[in-house]
Amino acid sequence: MANNVDIQESGKRELILEGALKVFSQKGFHGATVEEVAEVAGVGKGTVYLYFGSKTDLFVSVVEEKLKELQEVVMERLQNTEGACAKLALSIKLHWEFFNRSREFVKVILSDLSGLEKELDERTREARAGFIGVLESVIEEGIGHGEFKDVEPRMAAYAIEGAISFVAFENLVNEVSTPSIPDVSQLVDFCLNGLCC
Amino acid sequence: MANNVDIQESGKRELILEGALKVFSQKGFHGATVEEVAEVAGVGKGTVYLYFGSKTDLFVSVVEEKLKELQEVVMERLQNTEGACAKLALSIKLHWEFFNRSREFVKVILSDLSGLEKELDERTREARAGFIGVLESVIEEGIGHGEFKDVEPRMAAYAIEGAISFVAFENLVNEVSTPSIPDVSQLVDFCLNGLCC
Amino acid sequence: MANNVDIQESGKRELILEGALKVFSQKGFHGATVEEVAEVAGVGKGTVYLYFGSKTDLFVSVVEEKLKELQEVVMERLQNTEGACAKLALSIKLHWEFFNRSREFVKVILSDLSGLEKELDERTREARAGFIGVLESVIEEGIGHGEFKDVEPRMAAYAIEGAISFVAFENLVNEVSTPSIPDVSQLVDFCLNGLCC
Amino acid sequence: MANNVDIQESGKRELILEGALKVFSQKGFHGATVEEVAEVAGVGKGTVYLYFGSKTDLFVSVVEEKLKELQEVVMERLQNTEGACAKLALSIKLHWEFFNRSREFVKVILSDLSGLEKELDERTREARAGFIGVLESVIEEGIGHGEFKDVEPRMAAYAIEGAISFVAFENLVNEVSTPSIPDVSQLVDFCLNGLCC
DNA sequence: CATGAATGAGATTTCATTCAT
């Protein structure tokens, strides 16, 4: 059904992915139509199905792509950084910047995908887990080095991810067009040191 | 068109609200059908429209109802508690318990609502803001009393809400049926004191 | 199914008929709802079904009632009138006045009833034929007395009915609030003597 | 939403229009379903919406199409005719023939359209006015040339239109399959010279 | 007799997906 691989290099796939990101971001998964994605991407409607098995597959692919992108950026930048605290701070900053670069991507991530076919659902989970994994290992490292408390790393990772996502989403909704850097510092500080003085 | 008020007390409204919660939780807003909600609620399809103006209105009503419920519980319990830290800790605990009592409600909250009609969208935002407001004022109080750092209260509130929601969601997805108490303590500690030792 | 007879005298039937006339006139057969008719009539929705077998039955009854009313008025007034020309002129005038008294009744008459059940359809046809019959006999009389040409009476009757209806309808649509008497004279003259000088 | 233009020539539009004419004629606007129109036209249900914005748009388009057709035929034939009387007579004949060629179209014209959306309603009115306009100008010409009495042209036009429509409708209902030519002459004579000897 | 809450058949419309060109 999905023959999204064995196709010649022509750049169309990327075009569609970009169009999809835009449209999904603006209208959400259900609000978007394949036709509009095709239009924005500048290809025919049928072409979308040449590169992606279904609308859902397209959506998941966008998420995968973006999340992988973020994951890679973070992992790369993390190599030149020492100390779990610094690493975590950097991760959060990059994450935050990422959310503000591709503005409305948060919406995409928070989209209602309940009822995805198993396989697609699996892929989303994996993509997300992939990125969360980065946070997790930083946390684990921090715990090992005595920098962080002995918490459940995964839970901590999700807590951080949630904090970033919700704040980013809130900023979006309230049209805070250029979220200031202080915001991030506060967020970083919140994650590292909590609210108490 | 929506005459969701002036109808005799018969419990049907509550029945529908409960059914809707179940179905929306399992299938999300778009995955759910009014027909199924009606079935689960044990009423006719038309009856749903007797109490709610539209599927969207029903959805928003579910969110409002639940969020208000949580808000009230928290506010009440907060009155017998001294100290911003204690208050925040309690809020988080109650919030957490709430998410686990009406299990899959997180999903509903995280649903993709892009494209709701303005008025309904407004209602959702308000309901959410209402609950967030409770957190906000606790934080403000804490800042005033010198218990908390001088952060942007709203941002902090969203960060906390996000942390709870994502962890709850993760637990759900991973089928951790009875989220242990340690989890909450860790979450509370994360919010109050952060990750660092 | 239709037990519109054996019910005590309580005036409700008339109330409903009046309400129905109003609502059907304003919204047409399909645009009207039984609920609104009941409201306007000041009775419960169920009560309508106590006096009329169905929405369609109600509609047909309104038409019957009104047409019979017109028919009777015309027949009565015709008795004191001599000469087919004078009789026809009077018929047209009364018809016209009738249409303007119960203003929008033309709409009701012109309503789309395609697909009525046989029995109801029959009743409408009969009611209409009843009134048309009056015109017909006047025309027949005129032909017999040498006042009118030897035309097919029924055709002539329908032509006249059509002329009146369409002009009345046009007046309605164009919001000519108080159709002047000259209008009728012109219409009468048109029917009697045609357009030519 | 309605992209009833920019689609390749494939005859489908005409097919649908024809199917719609048939179905609307038999069942009226409300009695007809888009599904049946599609079936009769031999296309898929969705295809109807490819060519027409809505059921109402389809209906109005049928009316427009047919009325324009009639209007054009009449206008063309009128050019080779001298004298307002002759012109009017010809108009009536053509109108009559038209009604009998596309048999049940009268029903469509007489359909209950109460509650059409404004824009569509406007279109129907315009289409009708277009054709009525032809009659009007013939009448005006006749008045100017002293052939016709000094009546209100529009009223006269509607009276004539009404006469033709009702007679045609009656013929239809009574299943007078092949309305004889004498009928038309009588109708023409009625319009020109009235009923009186 | 009167009522109106409850019902569900049925209609319009959208849109992901296919396939002939």
Place this chain on the structure above:
DNA sequence: CATGAATGAAATCTCATTCAT
């Protein structure tokens, strides 16, 4: 490879009708 006209499944919502009170 690319396209977009065609399709029909599916979902929301309306409203005539019933029936328990």
